[in-house]
Amino acid sequence: MTEERIDGSGGAGEAIELLRELIREGCVNDGTPSSGQEIRNVRVLQRFLADAIALGRIETQVLESAPGRASLVARVRGTDPDAPALGLLGHLDVVPVDPDGWTRNPFGGELIDGEVWGRGAVDMLYLTAAFACVLREVALAPRPPRGDLVLLAVADEEAGSDLGMHWLVREHPEAVRVTEALSESGGMRMGRHVAIEVAEKGSAGRRLVVRGKPGHASIPFGATSAAYRMGEVLQRLEAVMPAAQLGELWNAFVDARIDDSELAERLRDPVRLDAALPQLGGIAGYAHAVSRITISPTVVRAGAAHNVIPGSASIDLDIRTLPGTSDEEVDELIAAVLGPLADEVEIRRLRGWAATGSRSDTPLFAAIKRAIAEVADAPTVPIMAAGGSDARVLRELGIPAYGFGLLAPGWSYERYREGVHGNDERIDLTSIELSMAALRSIVSERIG
Ligand SMILES: [Zn+2]
Structure with a gap:
């Protein structure tokens, strides 16, 4: 230039x-x-x-x-x-x-x-x-x-x-x-590739509702604060990470971005992937996000008055899905993460949308690849956006x-x-x- x-x-x-x-x-x-x-x-x-x-x-x-x-x-x-x-x-x-x-x-x-x-x-x-x-x-x-x-x-x-x-x-x-x-x-x-988005993760928000036994805060004996239940649920959510689900776009990302062949091999293995993430530096967050369904608690609510033990509490989860993830699978995943607590938690569905993707063998994608090769002398890698x-x-x-x-x-x-x-x-x-x-x-x- x-x-x-x-x-x-x-x-x-x-x-x-x-x-x-x-x-x-x-x-x-x-x-x-x-x-x-x-x-x-x-x-x-x-x-x-x-x-x-x-x-x-x-x-x-x-x-x-x-x-x-x-x-x-x-x-x-x-x-x-x-x-x-x-x-x-x-x-x-x-x-x-x-x-x-x-x-x-x-x-x-x-x-x-x-x-x-x-x-x-x-x-x-x-x-x-x-x-x-x-x-x-x-x-x-x-x-x-x-x-x-x-x-x-x-x-x-x-x-x-x-x-x-x-x-x-x-x-x-x-x-x-x-x-x-x-x-x-x-x-x-x-790496030497130019990334072009062909797919985006979906969103399947959920509200988890937990219940306790309300009471006056001056006499806590016999009451069960929903805030305690909420704390247990949050601890599970932090401790349990959904497992990786790797597809074609993941392999394309690893091929394009990772030069170290030993590291690349570990990243292609869903069992060894998580332990390898810290080695990815600034791209680790992206790699984590596009290799699985993610769950992030965002809004937590319990109690309205300082002197009332809350009888219910809720946690909103920002959940990002992969292409093909159904609502039932999301609910099953949450139940699996909650483990023994699952029976005590009501799961409500919030507004969301499915993951979407376009094929990378269309005439338009071929034109994008040719243009990038011509202008930047670089190959194109199709990627999923988080x-x-x-x-x-x-x-x-x-x-x-x-x-x-x-x-x-x-x-x-x-x-x-x-x-x-x-x-x-x-x-x-x-x-x-x-x-x-x-x-x-x-x-x-x-x-x-
Ligand atoms: Zn924008």
């Missing part, structure tokens, strides 16, 4: 400026319905695309699920109805910041020493900006594409997508119709959806994880350039 290309034609100059504008709007989504106000970033994108819209090359729709919670759908029509309709799925919202933890203004969009700073720079405004730039290039090209290219610039990803993708596919299925899609969570380096993204909403409809991005060498998976939602979030211009180059290649192969 030369300096000239960074600001020159064919580079990423427009994407960089657009990214800075999107950051400055600060569409912070704190989970409350009136936060986010993504309409402001919709306006930024409308201005950016205005020339192509005026020429009739892009059809746009602004779809608002609640006041200010707007998403923009921008479609370049293809000439061949049988060609793929490629979706570029980027969210417009960002998570809140802790301003004390930042050394720069998190909403300044400053460009310092070759990096754009600000909340959302990595997650995922740099991609949303790159998607919009490539859409505009395709729209203004002398010849229209074969297939549709569709920018889905959406609200509310960071708070579960009820006011974004879930609402859009339910209320406006024709507007958001695509046959395949790229979204976030890709481009991190794993968390969730909007890609799953499309996968649930049977539409292949992959993470995208092509970050510069040095962007390990752990650096990416720390950058996302962390302090001093920022992205280098080389990563934006690489991502743009790979995206152009994919778009031209699939619909050009």
